[in-house]
Amino acid sequence: MKNVTFRQLRVFTEVARHLSFARAAEALHLTPPAVTMQVKELESQVGLPLFERSGRGVSLSTAGEYYLVYAKRLLATLKDADDAMARFQRLETGLLTIGMVSTAKYFVPRLLARFREEHPGIDVRLQVSQNREQLLDLLHANECDLAVMGRPPKELATRAEPFAAHPLVFIAPPDHPLLRFGHPPLEALAPYPFIVREPGSGTRNAMERFFKEHRFAPRISMEMSSNETIKQAVMAGMGLSFLSLHTVGLELRSGLLHLVDVEGAPVMRSWNVVHLLSKLLSPSAEAFRYFILEEAEAYLVAHDTPLLSAGADR
Numbered sequence: 001m002k003n004v005t006f007r008q009l010r011v012f013t014e015v016a017r018h019l020s021f022a023r024a025a026e027a028l029h030l031t032p033p034a035v036t037m038q039v040k041e042l043e044s045q046v047g048l049p050l051f052e053r054s055g056r057g058v059s060l061s062t063a064g065e066y067y068l069v070y071a072k073r074l075l076a077t078l079k080d081a082d083d084a085m086a087r088f089q090r091l092e093t094g095l096l097t098i099g100m101v102s103t104a105k106y107f108v109p110r111l112l113a114r115f116r117e118e119h120p121g122i123d124v125r126l127q128v129s130q131n132r133e134q135l136l137d138l139l140h141a142n143e144c145d146l147a148v149m150g151r152p153p154k155e156l157a158t159r160a161e162p163f164a165a166h167p168l169v170f171i172a173p174p175d176h177p178l179l180r181f182g183h184p185p186l187e188a189l190a191p192y193p194f195i196v197r198e199p200g201s202g203t204r205n206a207m208e209r210f211f212k213e214h215r216f217a218p219r220i221s222m223e224m225s226s227n228e229t230i231k232q233a234v235m236a237g238m239g240l241s242f243l244s245l246h247t248v249g250l251e252l253r254s255g256l257l258h259l260v261d262v263e264g265a266p267v268m269r270s271w272n273v274v275h276l277l278s279k280l281l282s283p284s285a286e287a288f289r290y291f292i293l294e295e296a297e298a299y300l301v302a303h304d305t306p307l308l309s310a311g312a313d314r
Contacts, residue, residue: 004045006078009071011038012050016068019058076142083145083282096284099127099135099144101202102227104271106246107300108148114299115291122284130225131201139276145285147274148292150202160272161289164297167245167266167304168206171257173237178260185263186216193221193239195230202269207242210267231257242267245304252307259307266308271296 014024015035025035043050050064060068082094100108105128112124127144129135136153138144152160170189178184178192196218197204211218221239224230227247234241235256245266251257273292275281281289 008038008042009075011035012042013071015039016060072141083280094284095123096288097125097144098146099138100148101132101135102128102130103244103247104148111296115288119287133200146289149272149274150269152272157277158274159277160274162270162272163293164271164300166269166271169245169266170240170242170260170262171234171248172240172260173235174255174258179258183261183263186214194218195222195233195239195241196220198223198225203244206267206269245307249307
């Protein structure tokens with residue numbers, strides 16, 4: 001495998017990411033035949049098929065699954081080398097990869113738009129993980145420069161810096177009986193079903209800690225891995241839920257959902273920007289880290305305060 005190129009590895013990992021030659025070609029700005037050729041050349045060098053082809057679909061072969069681990073390591077090491085050289089030159093250019101939990105997608109893109117206005121030479125890739133556990137896998141594999149998440153990981157050696165408050169709230173449909181009470185105790189929620197995030201998500205962990213502290217056992221009727229699906233279920237009158245305030249801003253402003261001003265709520269947590277201690281940040285990553293520590297809190301306070309005030313006044 002002495003003649004394997006980094007270009008071939010990039011193409012291979014992109015096909016493995018999408019399990020589609022056409023989508024990989026689109027992401028890499030190549031033609032599908034060029035992608036196919038690169039993969040065939042790599043398979044020739046390896047001496048084994050890396051993908052199993054069935055009609056128009058592809059999947060990783062057993063050898064491909066193993067090879068993907070090493071390909072990602074090699075590409076991550078190359079990026080670390082590029083970042084180290086960029087630090088010597090103080091270049092704010094190149095690719096910045098930001099991983100985040102799904103809840104952060106409701107505000108991080110807006111912050112990134114402002115960041116790009118100040119740093120137009122930086123290309124940004126967002127890696128949205130369905131939950132906290134998936135994001136930890138990205139960090140562990142060195143597949144993102146920085147991560148935006150709630151509870152800092154204890155499983156990895158990281159530097160975690162809090163940058164803003166993260167309110168988590170109880171929500172209900174507009175006609176729910178609980179909304180007739182100004183400030184109901186937590187026990188008032190006992191008769192009603194709850195629609196909650198799946199185990200492993202930061203929101204689920206925060207909810208469980210809050211309930212444990214108050215010795216309250218909710219009636220969990222459904223578990224879902226999508227904030228959007230949970231909101232739709234609550235709006236349909238299927239139950240109450242506990243979500244990040246950032247995820248429900250549009251629905252609260254339009255009256256499709258209401259806050260339940262439960263005693264002890266909102267539950268306040270913190271947002272953190274995180275990176276591996278072993279990772280040497282590139283100038284572009286340092287620039288975004290500095291930006292989010294300086295700018296994010298004021299932005300989120302400006303968007304969260306009206307929502308919380310409206311919930312308290314209702």
